[in-house]
Amino acid sequence: MEKIDLKKLAKELNLSIATVSKALRDSWEIKAETKQRVRDLADKLNYQPNPYASSMRKRKSQTIAVVIPEIANNFFSVVLDGIQVIAEKKGYHVLTYLTHESYTNEIATIKHLQSGRVDGVLMSLCSETADYQHLIRLKETGMPIVFFDRIAEIPDCPTVTTDDYESGYGATEHLLRRHCKTIAYLSLSQHTSINRKRQQGYMDALKNSPAKPAKNLAVHCGDENGSIMLAIKKLLSKKNRPDGIFASAEKLAIATYHVCNDLKLKIPGDLKVISFSNLRTASLLNPSLSTVTQPAFEIGKEACELLFRKIEKKSNNYMSEHLVLKSSLIARGSTGLDQKLK
Amino acid sequence: MEKIDLKKLAKELNLSIATVSKALRDSWEIKAETKQRVRDLADKLNYQPNPYASSMRKRKSQTIAVVIPEIANNFFSVVLDGIQVIAEKKGYHVLTYLTHESYTNEIATIKHLQSGRVDGVLMSLCSETADYQHLIRLKETGMPIVFFDRIAEIPDCPTVTTDDYESGYGATEHLLRRHCKTIAYLSLSQHTSINRKRQQGYMDALKNSPAKPAKNLAVHCGDENGSIMLAIKKLLSKKNRPDGIFASAEKLAIATYHVCNDLKLKIPGDLKVISFSNLRTASLLNPSLSTVTQPAFEIGKEACELLFRKIEKKSNNYMSEHLVLKSSLIARGSTGLDQKLK
DNA sequence: TTTTTCATCGAAAACGTTTTCGAAAAGCAG
DNA sequence: CTGCTTTTCGAAAACGTTTTCGATGAAAAA
Incomplete structure (x- = not known):
């Protein structure tokens, strides 16, 4: 043959x-x-x-890159699903790159992407990234880039995000309404755009609360399981431990559940928990987990469509688009009324 | 610039x-x-x-394709993680294609892969695939292919699987030991290789049981949520409904939990459940879910390494390799002793 | 000195397409 | 029959590399 x-x-x-x-x-x-x-x-x-001969001659690769921190993650894998659906419809191919939350990995990947291997880049920053020079350089080569969720604040770059400030505010308010007195905010890293907004929402909700909780407790746990468990265990072992936790990432909530099992703390009796999460089994957990759920599939689709608009006509690259989708707060057992007495 | x-x-x-x-x-x-x-x-x-100029001249793309049914799935996303790790180490790029469990999608994707866009293919069949002609044609062009999990029985094609027969046998045996009298076997499709082996294990375990349950109940539910819920609801509404369920896919167990909630059936009191699953929250479910867990990350890594061995020296393509990894059965609450009386 | 070898580099073909431009043939009007 | 347009096709350049092979000059051997 x-x-x-x-x-x-x-x-x-x-x-x-x-x-x-x-x-x-x-x-x-x-x-x-x-x-x-x-x-x-x-x-x-x-x-x-032969696609490569064609790409060379036409100077178009019919390929896009997706750069994400990790793939074994309910949020990112569903986003990728949305991206794939749109890309396939357009006849484009999808290269995925994982940074594994490492800044140096991210830099190496972005640098390679200058080669012309792809016609556009969809990206969510890794948690370590605090400097955007590598991204600015890539953008200056004329490469269309669309950021989603963990975005970089770069001029004229389209973004797709969710209403992180409002969601952070709402989640905190929800805990306050359930009579939490001391609410901790858990995040992976303080560098990310989403963290800044969610934490700001959390802080403002506390400030505006009539109860006026004394201080705000923001804990940045890192992104590896070991450090997360340690940080949460430390937090929940203090004499005046919080009675409410707002986790800005799913794995933080999971870790909280495990720590509570270890420390014999009852959810929601001793501690109420709400978390950003795309767990499909949130309603089946013990107790069921109250979540702020992001429309991951739509994020992927919208980001990809935005990218294709950039790819197809570079004309409107002076007007940048910033799409903000709504997350939904779903109250469940983990922020339910005290069940200790049952 | x-x-x-x-x-x-x-x-x-x-x-x-x-x-x-x-x-x-x-x-x-x-x-x-x-x-x-x-x-x-x-x-x-x-x-x-420019990678495409280089690819053309060297007739090597430094790229592999991963063809899987879906990505928003704990098993496949972790497999992909393992693949990416090895591919990156080798300096290779990864194109992913989703078939969305559709045979026609699979055919179109495989056909396109003849173009020389990739140097090798990692693949898990979609649930509809019963004929392998498209795969045989691709193989005859000299394309290295490695199958994992849902494999195609094609001569001289390396595969990476888990001990599906033994796991199916073991899971059924586990339910029998927990005094289940009527055990149903749930699957997405009867066409896949893994289903054949798991179901065979299930049937043999029943046959060898001293209790000798009357009949075996194998239900193929399809792959969309609607049909799954319907099939399970029908199964659990019968007068002589089963008291044990062995689910060969995670989503079947999730659906079972939901149906039980609807029908007010208690797990494990009225029904014991064990499932093939890579849910990281299995231990946090209500009740915690007994699982047969596949080493997804290792499957991805091993399959990818096998593929690179094929790519790098085509010499040994007469001796095919079939790697079988072990799954682990983790008994949890969903197959625990009757808790109805508590 | 002449011949051989070695070290270093360049010309050009090749990979498989796409696209520009010109050529040939055919049709048409005058 | 002549001049013009239209239709249909082919020659060749180009995309950016890699690689073969030959050229050059210098150093080593004769």
């Missing part, structure tokens, strides 16, 4: 390579009968054009 | 393109001093070789 290319088709048909090429892309220069002959043989021999 | 290529470097350095190219790949033909000059300028101008 030898590789079949334009030259072979041309020889077989007694045509030139140019004619075969044009026939296959349905050019008006070629008469209908010839087109049919070419297509028939191409189908018969199962001709598949 | 204009694109910088070999020609620009060559002109700047008063060298030929050939020399610059060879210097950058550290050829022995070029003297050390020249190499240094070239590298310095390349670094300074942030030169990134």
Whole structure:
């Protein structure tokens, strides 16, 4: 089964390579009968054009890159699903790169992306990233970039986010309404854009509360399981431990559940918990987990569509678009009324 | 920021393109001093070789494809993680394609892969696939293919699987030991390789049981949530409904939990449940879910390493490798003793 | 000195497309 | 029949690399 290319088709048909090429892309220069002959043989021999030769000549790769911190994560995997759906519809191919929350990985990946391997980049920053120089350089090469969720504040870069400030405010307010007196805010890193907004929402909700809780407790736990468990265990072992936790990432809530099991703390009796999460099993947990759920699939789709708009006509790259989708707060057992007495 | 290529470097350095190219790949033909000059300028101008030009000339794309049914799935996303880790280590790029459990999608994707876009393919079949002609054709073009989990029985194709028969046997045995009298087996599709083996294990375990349950109940639920819920609800509404369920996919167990909530059935009191699953929150569910857990990350890594062995030396493609990893059965609350009386 | 070897580099072909431009043939009007 | 347009096709350049092979000059051997 030898590789079949334009030259072979041309020889077989007694045509030139140019004619075969044009026939296959349905050019008006070629008469209908010839087109049919070419297509028939191409189908018969199962001709598949070499995408790299085509990319080189057209200077378009029909490929986009998705750069994300991790893939084994309910949020990112669903976002990727949304991206794939749109990309496939457009006939584009998707290269994924994982930074594993490492800044140096992110830099290396971004640097490589200058090579022309892709026509555009969809990206969510890693938790360590505090400097955007590498991204600015990439952007200056003319590469279309769309950020989602963990965005970089770069001029003229479209973004797709959720209403993080409002969600943070709402989640905190929810805990306050459930009579929490001391509410801790848990995050992976203080560097990310989403953390800044969610934490600000948390702080403002506390400030505006009539109860006026004394202080605000923001704990940045790092992104590895070990440090997370340690930080939470330390937090919940203090004499005046919080009675409410607002986790800004799913794994923080999971860790909180485990720590509570260890420390024999009852949720929601001793501690109420609400978390940003896309867990499909949130309602089946013990107790069911109150969540702020982001529309991950839509985020992926919207970000991808925004990217294609950038790719297809660079004209409007002076007006940048910032799409903000709404998360939904779903109250469940983990912030329910005290069940200790049951 | 204009694109910088070999020609620009060559002109700047008063060298030929050939020399610059060879210097950058550290050829022995070029003297050390020249190499240094070239590298310095390349670094300074942030030169990134065009991968498509390189791919064309070398007839190697440094890219592999991963074809999977879905990505928003704990198992497949972790497998992908393992794949990415190995691929990145090898300097390879990863294209992912989702079939969304559709046979026609799978065919279209596989057909496109004949184009030379990738050097190898990692694949898990979609649930509808019962015919392997498209895969055989791809293989006959010389494309290295490694199957994992849902494999195709094709001669000389390496596979990475788990001990599905033994796990199916073990899970069923576990339910029997927990005094289940009527055990149902739930699957998405009867076509997949894993289903055949797991179901065989289930049936053999029933046959070898001293209690000798009357019949075996295998229910193929389809892969969409609607049909799954319907099938399970129907199963659990029968007069002589089963008192044990062995789910061969995570989403089947989730659906079972929801149906039990609807029908006011208690797990494990009225119904014991064990499931193939990679849920990280299995232990936090209500009740905690007994699982057969596959080593997803290792599956991804091993499959990818197998693929690279195929890519790097085609010599040993007569001896095919079939790797079988062990799943682990973790007994939890959902198959615990009757708690109805508590 | 002449011949051989070695070290270093460049010219050019090749990878498989796409596209520009010109050529040939055919149709048409005058 | 002549001049013009239209239709249909092919030659060749280009995309940015890699690699083969030959050229050059200098050093080593004769």
